[in-house]
Amino acid sequence: MEKFYLTTPIYYPSGKFHIGTAYTTVLANTIKRYKKARGYDAYLLTGTDEHGQKIEQVAMKEGKTPQEHVDKMAEEAKKLWNLMEIEYDDFIRTTQERHETVVADIFDRLMEQGDIYKSEYEGWYCMPCETYFTERQLVDGKCPDCGREVKKMKEEAYFFNMKKYADRLIQFYHDNPNFILPESRKNELFNNFLKPGLEDLCVSRTSFDWGIKVKKDPKHVIYVWLDALTNYITALGYGSQDDSLMKKYWPADLQLVGKDIIRFHGIYWPIFLMALGLPIPKQIYAHGWIMMKDGKMSKSKGNVIYPEPLIERYGLDAFQYFILREMSFGQDGTFTPESFVERFNFDLCNDLGNLLNRTIGMLNKYFDGKVEKYCDANKELDKTLENYAIGSIAQVENEFDTYYISNAIAETWNLVARTNKYIDETAPWVLYKEEKQEELKSVMYHLVENLRKIAILISPYMKHTSNRILDQLNIPENLRTWDTLHTYDKIANIQVTKTPDVLFARLEKEQEIEAIKGMMK
Numbered sequence: 001m002e003k004f005y006l007t008t009p010i011y012y013p014s015g016k017f018h019i020g021t022a023y024t025t026v027l028a029n030t031i032k033r034y035k036k037a038r039g040y041d042a043y044l045l046t047g048t049d050e051h052g053q054k055i056e057q058v059a060m061k062e063g064k065t066p067q068e069h070v071d072k073m074a075e076e077a078k079k080l081w082n083l084m085e086i087e088y089d090d091f092i093r094t095t096q097e098r099h100e101t102v103v104a105d106i107f108d109r110l111m112e113q114g115d116i117y118k119s120e121y122e123g124w125y126c127m128p129c130e131t132y133f134t135e136r137q138l139v140d141g142k143c144p145d146c147g148r149e150v151k152k153m154k155e156e157a158y159f160f161n162m163k164k165y166a167d168r169l170i171q172f173y174h175d176n177p178n179f180i181l182p183e184s185r186k187n188e189l190f191n192n193f194l195k196p197g198l199e200d201l202c203v204s205r206t207s208f209d210w211g212i213k214v215k216k217d218p219k220h221v222i223y224v225w226l227d228a229l230t231n232y233i234t235a236l237g238y239g240s241q242d243d244s245l246m247k248k249y250w251p252a253d254l255q256l257v258g259k260d261i262i263r264f265h266g267i268y269w270p271i272f273l274m275a276l277g278l279p280i281p282k283q284i285y286a287h288g289w290i291m292m293k294d295g296k297m298s299k300s301k302g303n304v305i306y307p308e309p310l311i312e313r314y315g316l317d318a319f320q321y322f323i324l325r326e327m328s329f330g331q332d333g334t335f336t337p338e339s340f341v342e343r344f345n346f347d348l349c350n351d352l353g354n355l356l357n358r359t360i361g362m363l364n365k366y367f368d369g370k371v372e373k374y375c376d377a378n379k380e381l382d383k384t385l386e387n388y389a390i391g392s393i394a395q396v397e398n399e400f401d402t403y404y405i406s407n408a409i410a411e412t413w414n415l416v417a418r419t420n421k422y423i424d425e426t427a428p429w430v431l432y433k434e435e436k437q438e439e440l441k442s443v444m445y446h447l448v449e450n451l452r453k454i455a456i457l458i459s460p461y462m463k464h465t466s467n468r469i470l471d472q473l474n475i476p477e478n479l480r481t482w483d484t485l486h487t488y489d490k491i492a493n494i495q496v497t498k499t500p501d502v503l504f505a506r507l508e509k510e511q512e513i514e515a516i517k518g519m520m521k
């Protein structure tokens with residue numbers, strides 16, 4: 001079985017996770033489920049990034065030790081991923097022994113190799129990002145990543161000799177043009193950081209204590225990014241007694257990150273790996289941000305929205321459908337209560353829900369709920385629909401394979417719309433009146449078969465809806481798999497339910513918009 005190793009960033013457990021953080025994880029989980037459905041041995045890693053000054057400060061404010069704080073937050077994170085039914089294979093915490101020991105060893109080794117050296121650092125420090133910037137990197141005198149104030153600081157520190165590897169990285173970009181997706185992000189990294197010449201990276205701190213100590217110089221704490229990035233290999237047992245997972249899964253096939261942290265993953269991470277003599281991940285995909293009408297989510301604006309209340313009120317499937325559909329490949333998307341309610345009512349209730357209800361209703365009325373076997377009595381109309389669906393499925397697969405998830409969803413809804421159109425074209429109620437049995441059978445066959453296909457196509461991100469459709473149609477287990485999608489000869493002797501239940505109940509628009517607004521904090 002071919003393997004597929006997929007990672008999310010490890011999240012800072014500084015506060016509750018909002019829908020932006022949830023987005024990366026939903027995206028990763030969808031890709032994992034798709035890959036599994038296509039026969040891969042897919043392995044998904046997630047976790048929490050628990051060291052650093054910010055965590056130390058948050059804990060202090062709460063009157064807790066950093067360890068107490070991160071223990072509580074890691075549990076909260078797991079609770080959320082359970083609620084969202086995230087099928088992760090491992091959850092790494094950077095305070096775990098399996099991680100800390102290996103990171104300290106790696107630092108030692110890089111020092112011995114001469115890749116890390118001691119010097120003094122003076123620069124502009126962004127506290128929330130825990131990153132130093134040079135004067136040139138600042139944007140209007142502020143942090144280029146988050147736009148907040150920076151402070152001039154000086155300290156004794158260890159540095160990683162990035163310059164030594166810059167040419168190799170440039171060559172790597174050249175030889176692997178699809179290493180960073182989308183291409184625009186790669187060009188940005190290349191033009192803004194690689195071309196002007198890489199600065200060496202500060203990889204230790206003396207200004208705080210909450211981190212992994214440098215073994216030979218314990219007043220230094222290992223800089224949070226060298227610590228954090230390494231999680232992707234320590235979780236697989238790199239540098240430990242048992243590195244069988246490392247042998248099996250490394251290099252990663254896909255690493256998902258937000259656009260704000262692509263610099264760390266696209267430049268420093270491959271260089272650290274080169275220094276360790278390890279293969280570089282196959283692809284890094286930088287996704288965009290979920291924005292609100294008035295810009296970024298922030299507590300001070302009171303526009304932060306969390307997954308839990310949305311899931312509780314509208315269900316997991318509708319929540320996932322919305323955030324995946326609204327976020328185009330690599331671009332920002334906007335969350336508005338209006339668009340959420342609209343997509344729910346139009347896409348889910350009208351387009352998909354009605355297709356199922358109409359089909360089951362007609363089938364019960366005309367044939368006592370039974371579909372016998374394939375036929376194509378409507379000739380042209382049937383063939384055109386079949387060709388459309390086969391083309392559409394190939395397109396959905398292509399979009400999934402290149403991680404254009406919102407396109408995959410849009411294409412699936414094209415198939416839903418095309419199937420609804422087929423009902424209008426064939427007008428089964430007329431066929432019924434005119435007693436055209438064969439033609440009517442053919443219409444019903446095609447409707448049930450298309451619904452079966454649609455249910456399978458949505459299964460990576462709408463598991464429950466998928467099962468509810470397949471259950472109501474009484475599709476046997478062996479016809480619920482991805483490999484049964486590509487032809488029309490599969491179903492026979494199907495008896496659909498007599499009591500269809502509504503997939504998505506229509507929302508009262510104004511009331512729900514207000515309800516969602518009330519969820520913002």
Ligand code: ME8
Pocket residue numbers: 008009010011012013019020021023024049228229230231257258259260261288289290291297
């Ligand atoms: O950066 N929309 O952790 P983090 C989409 N610990 N994605 C968003 C978002 C939004 N509104 N807000 C945040 C870190 N994210 C580091 C990672 S990895 C070795 C270390 C995404 O908790 C953000 O882009 O601050 C990032 O990819 C992820 O959430 C984690 O952010």
